[in-house]
Amino acid sequence: MPNNSLDIFNINAIEKNIRKNLKKILIVILLFLLVTGVLSVGSISKPIAEYSNNKLFNTYLISMIIAIIVALFTYFAVRFDVDEKTLFIIYFFGLIFLASPLIFGVRINGARRWIRIAGISVQPSELIKPVLIYILAIFFSNKKRYGEKSLETVLIWATGVFAYAISVFAGKALSSTLQITVLAFLMFCVSKIEHKYKIYIMLMGIFASPLPIIAKSYRAGRIKQLLSGGSTQTLAGINAIKSGSIFGRGFGLGIQKYFYLSEAHTDYMFASISEEMGLIFILVLLTAFFVLISLIFYVGLNIKNSVEKYVILGVGFVLTNQIVGHIGINLNILPSTGITLPFISYGGSALMSNLICVALLFKALKSIEWVEK
16 A cells, blocks of 8 residues: 655656646646736836826736736637648748838837837737747657658758848847847747758857847847846846845835836846845746746646647747846846846737737647656
8 A cells, every 4th residue: 555645755746747737737826927927027117107298007907907817818718720821821921020110110219119009119029939939849740741751841941930030130130139039049949840951950049149240249248248247237236136135125125226226127037036136036036937937848748749739839938038138137247138037027019929829838738648657
């Protein structure tokens, strides 16, 4: 007779419990992150409201409600069994949407990334991420594309990704271009395409990656700033993190957000939270992100090859890229550029994109088939 008291030390029992309660664990973590985001945006955007009479927090709440509605609609409406013609139509409209800022876009900080819809700024390069996950997941799960057709698959993938990337890059949005390209490449790497093609693409990417940086002096300047100790903005972020110490200055009592640290509520949310809440809360936050990402990849790597597998892994790649990028910039490890912290930073398009990814994740979890051990 098995000793139930030892189940907590039994890997198989732990794994069984995780699989049984997977959705509940994910929901709890996501709620924690969203609540943290609401409270943090409310606190860190306070100076903007005080000095410019900008109702930024109200806009954020409205954006969150809209994002949740869109995510729920996605969950109930999305299907993974579409044919190639439908998939191409989705891709084509996605390409038009991505290119729309070049014609109708609003230029902010030198980049043309946004369009206005009903008076609301929308960033297509953010919203295209779940669309790209969806397209590539269905594309790579189509077994007819493999074997003798591997080269054909690579060419179709490369052409499609290049068109998306160049549409974003034309709007002077290098960071968004990199995020889309990295997502597409990582999903390519976990596909069943022959490994030699993956190596070729990786080598091409390594040799080509310096070109957009060399092409514009201000991009190279960001690298130089990083190597020389960081920009004024990143140093302000580091000061915010240091001043938070273990327990923080206290909720709402941050100083750097008072225009010492620009974009404190978006690109430097990690630093802002560190200042107010301190190291202990940051460790809790990092643990939540780590468990979330670990569970997503655990599922993705332990289910049978299917469209759901690629969807789940794609969501994991998007969230990991954002988390690592945002925190790396805040810690002055990566060059300063606009990357938000998932579910927490202010930014309607980024939040909607993240929640649509979550909707795709939970839709995929409904139909997963575990690999037998």
